[in-house]
Amino acid sequence: MTDREQMTLTSAGYYVSQEAPIVTDNPVATPASAPPDILRCAYMELVVTDLAASREFYVDILGLYVTEEDDQAIYLRSTEEFIHHNLVLRKGPVAAVAAFSYRVRAADDLDKAVAFFTELGCEVRRSEDGFVKGIGDAVRVIDPLGFPYEFFHQTDHVERMSWRYDLHVPGELVRLDHFNQMTPDVPRAVKYMQDLGFRVTEDIQDESGTVYAAWMRRKPTVHDTAMTGGDGPRMHHVCFATHEKHNILAICDKLGALRRSDAIERGPGRHGVSNAFYLYLRDPDGHRVEVYTQDYYTGDPDNPVITWDVHDNQRRDWWGNPVVPSWYTDGSLVLDLDGNPQPVIARTDSSEMAVTVGADGFSYTRRDEREGKLGNQL
Amino acid sequence: MTDREQMTLTSAGYYVSQEAPIVTDNPVATPASAPPDILRCAYMELVVTDLAASREFYVDILGLYVTEEDDQAIYLRSTEEFIHHNLVLRKGPVAAVAAFSYRVRAADDLDKAVAFFTELGCEVRRSEDGFVKGIGDAVRVIDPLGFPYEFFHQTDHVERMSWRYDLHVPGELVRLDHFNQMTPDVPRAVKYMQDLGFRVTEDIQDESGTVYAAWMRRKPTVHDTAMTGGDGPRMHHVCFATHEKHNILAICDKLGALRRSDAIERGPGRHGVSNAFYLYLRDPDGHRVEVYTQDYYTGDPDNPVITWDVHDNQRRDWWGNPVVPSWYTDGSLVLDLDGNPQPVIARTDSSEMAVTVGADGFSYTRRDEREGKLGNQL
Amino acid sequence: MTDREQMTLTSAGYYVSQEAPIVTDNPVATPASAPPDILRCAYMELVVTDLAASREFYVDILGLYVTEEDDQAIYLRSTEEFIHHNLVLRKGPVAAVAAFSYRVRAADDLDKAVAFFTELGCEVRRSEDGFVKGIGDAVRVIDPLGFPYEFFHQTDHVERMSWRYDLHVPGELVRLDHFNQMTPDVPRAVKYMQDLGFRVTEDIQDESGTVYAAWMRRKPTVHDTAMTGGDGPRMHHVCFATHEKHNILAICDKLGALRRSDAIERGPGRHGVSNAFYLYLRDPDGHRVEVYTQDYYTGDPDNPVITWDVHDNQRRDWWGNPVVPSWYTDGSLVLDLDGNPQPVIARTDSSEMAVTVGADGFSYTRRDEREGKLGNQL
Amino acid sequence: MTDREQMTLTSAGYYVSQEAPIVTDNPVATPASAPPDILRCAYMELVVTDLAASREFYVDILGLYVTEEDDQAIYLRSTEEFIHHNLVLRKGPVAAVAAFSYRVRAADDLDKAVAFFTELGCEVRRSEDGFVKGIGDAVRVIDPLGFPYEFFHQTDHVERMSWRYDLHVPGELVRLDHFNQMTPDVPRAVKYMQDLGFRVTEDIQDESGTVYAAWMRRKPTVHDTAMTGGDGPRMHHVCFATHEKHNILAICDKLGALRRSDAIERGPGRHGVSNAFYLYLRDPDGHRVEVYTQDYYTGDPDNPVITWDVHDNQRRDWWGNPVVPSWYTDGSLVLDLDGNPQPVIARTDSSEMAVTVGADGFSYTRRDEREGKLGNQL
Incomplete structure (x- = not known):
């Protein structure tokens, strides 16, 4: 945290500051290795227990586009995406997340990912053919927080559907x-x-x-x-x-x-x-x-x-x-x-729930008034 | 009520029927006099305790247009209205509604209103100059349900603001x-x-x-x-x-x-x-x-x-x-x-609250399932 | 026309007046018979030369709902409609309008329509079973202006699709x-x-x-x-x-x-x-x-x-x-x-085209300036 | 240009290719110096002949926010901007653009800009106090195409108006x-x-x-x-x-x-x-x-x-x-x-105008048909 004295209160009620206003007394060590150059969050691999039910939800209701599918997995993308998928639905026994996947700028960022997480003592696996369809060389790790993170660069390109208003x-x-x-x-x-x-x-x-x-x-x-x-x-x-x-x-x-x-x-x-x-x-x-x-x-x-x-x-x-x-x-x-x-x-x-609602919490609408809408409604 | 056997269940989950599906065993008598020909709800007269606070709410925040105002009352209208006002804010000691006002088709509908409500035994008052600014000959009654209802035809015309996008x-x-x-x-x-x-x-x-x-x-x-x-x-x-x-x-x-x-x-x-x-x-x-x-x-x-x-x-x-x-x-x-x-x-x-939430109530999302979202959330 | 002296110029640039500001020196005679009580425009019967092409346009592209269809005609309605149709596409040799159809308030308004147009000397036909599917007793006339007008009251009810957002x-x-x-x-x-x-x-x-x-x-x-x-x-x-x-x-x-x-x-x-x-x-x-x-x-x-x-x-x-x-x-x-x-x-x-564009026409953006955008662009 | 054989025609009618599909036979020489790391287009300095008229257009009509103004210049920004301005209106004798200004990632990118454009033989000027208010150290050049380009990093921060819906x-x-x-x-x-x-x-x-x-x-x-x-x-x-x-x-x-x-x-x-x-x-x-x-x-x-x-x-x-x-x-x-x-x-x-409209041009709606809407309309 940063002392609020070092922040500027805005007219809208929040504070701004220049430096990331969070410090920790229990840090993960910083590796000497440079991190991979991450472009963006790219896709999530989701384990679902009923593939047909999930397909109905994500395709029939939400309208995601099917890039590819079989009886084990469905590869979905959003309208303007040109990489193979943004969501993999994979059939499995327990509903869970198998990967939070990020795209990196270049192929050699995967080497950096391996070095970075290896130095952190994490479990690291690499698959040159990728862990899922449509994705090439990829690195998967269990990160210091316990999350399955993936990094990849190579991916099949598919058509952007932005101009296909007939399908929207x-x-x-x-x-x-x-x-x-x-x-x-x-x-x-x-x-x-x-x-x-x-x-x-x-x-x-x-x-x-x-x-x-x-x-x-x-x-x-x-x-x-x-x-x-x-x-x-x-x-x-x-x-x-x-x-x-x-x-x-x-x-x-x-x-x-x-x-x-x-x-x-x-x-x-x-x-x-x-x-x-x-x-x-x-x-x-x-x-x-x-x-x-x-x-x-x-x-x-x-x-x-x-x-x-x-x-x-x-x-x-x-x-x-x-x-x-x-x-x-x-x-x-x-x-x-x-x-x-x-x-x-x-x-x-x-x-956050405990400190904002109920006997031990409070929420305000106006900074100088303790009583907010929430307290009145519940 | 009408027996549901006489209604048609639609694909969206509600019923339709041809006749108004409500009957009462405690009716107000039907007058022999014809009712006035009501065009539409036209304005509400609202008593407010702090005229400045109400002006801020209805004018500064909600953007209603001020047709006329003084230190006792503010006359407001919506964008496309051409009659004098849709809302009167009148200063008073107790927040309340002074009139639900309806416009009738013609001047002689006011005579019908007088006859109709007089026959019902209601208190009826008529003011040829109207009860508020901008409205001419008007009839006010306390109706059989206890509500202050007004009927009028004559009103001052004002400019429709629909084309005044510069003010929207x-x-x-x-x-x-x-x-x-x-x-x-x-x-x-x-x-x-x-x-x-x-x-x-x-x-x-x-x-x-x-x-x-x-x-x-x-x-x-x-x-x-x-x-x-x-x-x-x-x-x-x-x-x-x-x-x-x-x-x-x-x-x-x-x-x-x-x-x-x-x-x-x-x-x-x-x-x-x-x-x-x-x-x-x-x-x-x-x-x-x-x-x-x-x-x-x-x-x-x-x-x-x-x-x-x-x-x-x-x-x-x-x-x-x-x-x-x-x-x-x-x-x-x-x-x-x-x-x-x-x-x-x-x-x-x-x-309605008692029968839909809490120990004695229930609400369903799907007709054949008793448990709905509401029950799960509260 | 009405003299502009009798109109009020608004702040948005158009005039308002109380009476319909149009007079004719070549009137159709006013019948002694009362006109039918018309509720609203209800449907148009359109003759199309290629039923499949028209179906693609009105159903696949514009998304109108098909109430009923066969190889000669398609009956279409809009989302919130509860009467049988708003548009009939009927196959025929020449693209044209077969009927502008209006719904009247009650069955006996059809008798009024017959009397009104008969007195006007118009051709009048009545079909107790209607001229198209889904419509009962109906009157068709060629009106004094030469248009095929229809009046009807009875119609089959169909489900309003307003709540069927899954189909929108x-x-x-x-x-x-x-x-x-x-x-x-x-x-x-x-x-x-x-x-x-x-x-x-x-x-x-x-x-x-x-x-x-x-x-x-x-x-x-x-x-x-x-x-x-x-x-x-x-x-x-x-x-x-x-x-x-x-x-x-x-x-x-x-x-x-x-x-x-x-x-x-x-x-x-x-x-x-x-x-x-x-x-x-x-x-x-x-x-x-x-x-x-x-x-x-x-x-x-x-x-x-x-x-x-x-x-x-x-x-x-x-x-x-x-x-x-x-x-x-x-x-x-x-x-x-x-x-x-x-x-x-x-x-x-x-x-209107001649008086507003080209050598003999003009259009203004501001009342006091002859030159408008149109003149500059073409 | 790239040969269309090397492009992929999409279902929407345009082509895609991997490499920038443009080549020139009249290139500007590539400097040995690295270019500055440009973040984004940041503001334009516009010379206007009537400051009051321009203020009415950009502030009263378009609603840009005034960060600062005097009788010579107005500094304007858009809702979510946190840098000093996105547009400078400066009073001058001839309507023109004084600068296309880009923000660079770091202060030392200005040195790179100087080196890059100097090597290109361009006129280069640097002002440690900036050329306009709210902007610090800046470099202005006339680029090889003849445009006045600016690069800067330091700027005063102002409040984002995104949450100020009361002003939108x-x-x-x-x-x-x-x-x-x-x-x-x-x-x-x-x-x-x-x-x-x-x-x-x-x-x-x-x-x-x-x-x-x-x-x-x-x-x-x-x-x-x-x-x-x-x-x-x-x-x-x-x-x-x-x-x-x-x-x-x-x-x-x-x-x-x-x-x-x-x-x-x-x-x-x-x-x-x-x-x-x-x-x-x-x-x-x-x-x-x-x-x-x-x-x-x-x-x-x-x-x-x-x-x-x-x-x-x-x-x-x-x-x-x-x-x-x-x-x-x-x-x-x-x-x-x-x-x-x-x-x-x-x-x-x-x-582009000549090849798409008129006697020597053509435009198509469908690839295999020469006649498009444009030709029919004009």
Whole structure:
């Protein structure tokens, strides 16, 4: 954390500062090896228990494009994607995440990835033919936080569907935007991710410096991934972007028409963090999917870092609508490189839900008033 | 109520029937006098306790146009209105509704209104110069349900602001859409309103025929007013329409920016009833204001009447998001013709909130499954 | 025409007046018989030369819903329609309009229609089983202007698709909005339509009182039909409404993707007249289809009538974009009751195209400046 | 140009290839010095002849935020910008562009800029205090194409207005998107820009390899600048992005309301190139401003390069609407480092307008048909 004295309070109620405002007293060591040059989050490999049910959700309802499929796996992409896929649905016995996969700038970044994670003492595997279809030489690791991370450069190119308006649906998902991970110790996670080349764009803290979540990017959006404080390693969500807000509303309307409105977990709403318009869904296995639009450009090296007060009731929802408890507590298991679920470690820092709602928490709409909408409603 | 055997279940989960599916065993007598020919809901006269605070809410935030104002009252209209006003804010000691005002087709409809309500034994007053500025000859009554209703034809014309895009705001309110009233006995209220010339478009019932709410129209939209079951007579809300859904989201965003997100009570969301996109706000006195867009044409005499099952969790919010308790319980007092608050009579039929949430209630997403999203979330 | 001295110039540049500002020196006689009580424009019967090509256009591209079809005809409806159809595509040798069909309030309005048009000396036919599927007792006439008009009340009810968001497309057409007819003598046409119960909402005139077009309504929108000055009787267009502007843009995008952008004749743009957002397409036979959204409520009997100056370059397109010549000159033939094309009579009044563009015309952006964008561009 | 045999024709009608498909036989020499690491286009300095008129256009109409102003210059920024400005309006005798300014990654990139352009034989000036307010150490050059280019890193930070929805207008401009330059020899220009570190994303060619325009980027959008074939050096336009398409329509509506629709030169429409939704305006001095939304991510090093056939009538407008001649022919002068207009050199290659319209040109909607909409309309 950074002392708030060193931050600037904005007219909108959050703070800005120049340096990433998070420090840890329990750091992962910084490797001497340079990290790979990561371009962006590229795809998630998701293990699902009922491939047909998942296909219905991601293809028939959400309208992702099928690049390739067989009876074991479905390779899906968003409208403007030109690489082979943004999501792999693989049939398996336990719903979990098999890989958070990032694309690197060049083939030799894979060597850097191997060196970086080997030096960190992580389990590292490399497959010259890739671990999934459409992807060539790839490195998979269990990172210091326990997550299965993949790095690759080579991939088959496919046609961008951006001009194929004849195939678009009202809720068109145009690109993979980001991942979100649950981990017990956010400052420790942030420090490691910074070593890996990520930059913090926003975070949530309290006055005493407890960090509840942090957003980090490689591509110049608010994030390629975020670290959400909670029991972990678990996957909080994977997020696709739409062009406009009505596209997100159309997804809700369609779920209602299909009598699947219970797939809507939270939203739609406007985030405080990121300023994006959002919706959270749960797929047939309970994996959380966000749909999101209109955050902001973050590509300058001195991009101001935003810190939100955890008690600001507009940080998670700019309209002050309450966050459902499941959104704080639920997450997907992640797998080790042999396909077994990683053990989950409990968070010991205070939880965002506990400090903002209920007897021990509070949230304000206006900084000088303790009582917010949330307290009145529940 | 009508037996569900006489209704047709649609593919979207609601029922349709040809005749207004509500009967009462406690009717208001039908007058022999013909009712006035009502065109539409035209304006509400609202008593507010702090005129400056209300002006800030309705003018600075919501962007209604000021036709005329002095230190006692402000006359406001929506973008496309050509009559003098759609809302009067009048300063007074107790927040309440002084009049639900309807425009009638011709001057002699006022004579009909006098005859109709006199025959009903109601208190009736007529003012040739109108009760407020901009309105000529008018009749005010306390109707059989205890509400202060006004009827008028003559009004000053003002310029429609539809082409004045230079003055429009992101959350532009384009027309007054409807009123919504709370009354203990909905079937009794509906019967009287039908005598007054209104037609039912939708309602909410349970299987045993208890009616929880009904929507009624003169102009060919889903409603000019609705009767919501609850302690009454009280005003549930007044509603303005926007052109597009993003206009409604813009109002939420603006309230967040002003750190007034606690003015957002419920939504935004998609209604099941009416199929409109909606938002509920509370003004500085707690008066509830809805913003709404995109219901459907109802002007044919055989327009199918829609009945929703009270346990259908998508009836109030098509996305299954929960209704906050205050939305069911809170309402504004209404005044008698001398300006004193009308006494509130308790509803004795079961309440919609009680039968849909909590230990004694249930809501379903799919007709054959008892467990819905609401039950899981709260 | 009405003297401009009797009109009020608005801040947006058009005039308003209380009385319909059009008079004719060549009137159709007013029948002693009362006209039928028309509810709204209900459907158009269109003769097409290639049923498969038309089905592709109206169903696959525009997304209208098929109520019923066989190898001779296709019955289509828009999303929120509950009557059997809004458009009949019937296979025939010559592309033309077989009927402009209006729904009347009650069965006995058909007797009134017979009396009204018989007194006018028109050819009148009645079919108790209707002239097309899904419609019962109906009256067809060749009206005094030469157009095949139909009136009916009985129709089969079908399910409204408004809640079936799972079937909606990005360019969803939600309702039939209006017809538009080409006729040489607009004032004569208006007088007859007023006798039939229509009310004028807007018109285009020049200072000397030549009327170039007029809009008339039964339902409370800007029009159920309009009379456009030109060689006639011909059909100018049939119009469907969408909910939002992006729906109209989506139709353009889809036509581009299908390499059918040449089906876009004019727009998208914002009308001055009606204030609606619009697009004009041409179907495979050249029939013109408008898509339109967000005009305004006109249901009050004293709704101000709007008159636009023919030289105001923002009257047809509020953004001043030029009208393509084909939009002024092209129209569809209409059929007599035996299915033969009606002869076309040339307009003798000056044409709107001639007085606004070219050597003999002018258009202004600002009232006091003769030179507008149009003149500069062409 | 690249042989079309080496390109892949997509289902949408354009070609893709892996390498930038443009070669020149008249190259600017490649410097041995490394180019500066450019982050993005950052601001344009525009000389205007009437500061008050320009302020009305950019502030009152377009809603840009004033960071700072005096009687000589106004410093403006878009909603989400955190650097001092995106546009400087400076009062001067001749309307022109004084600088196309790019932000570089670090302070020492300015040394690289000096070395790079000095080696190219260009005029180079450096000002440690910057050339305008809010910008520190900066380098200005007249580049090999004759354009005044600026590079800077240091800038004052200002508050992002993204969360200040209370200040947003319906046509909110959220970021500076790109510049567009007119130059006679596009392949020569592209080669030099590639040396400067830009990557080609799209271009327009004919079958014989004549290049009519090319788009190039540093940040991962379709472009930071484009080279449009024409007499030059001149500025074709500067472009701001909005969040949604309706924001662009709102600007048109507002211009109509202000009776300034003649400021709309072309559009709104959908580009083929970039897939963005667009509008072109002309400011009071005739400087062209584009408003634009929703292109696509281009940040991967193997991002497929798109080549459009110059005869494809959907390349400039996906809906096939004609491009007005002024859009091809008009441009703004650019200044040398002393503030004098640069001489304009005529293009000798064939012009895009000439090869696509008129007696010697053609445009097709479908590849195998010569006749397109454009030919039919004009």
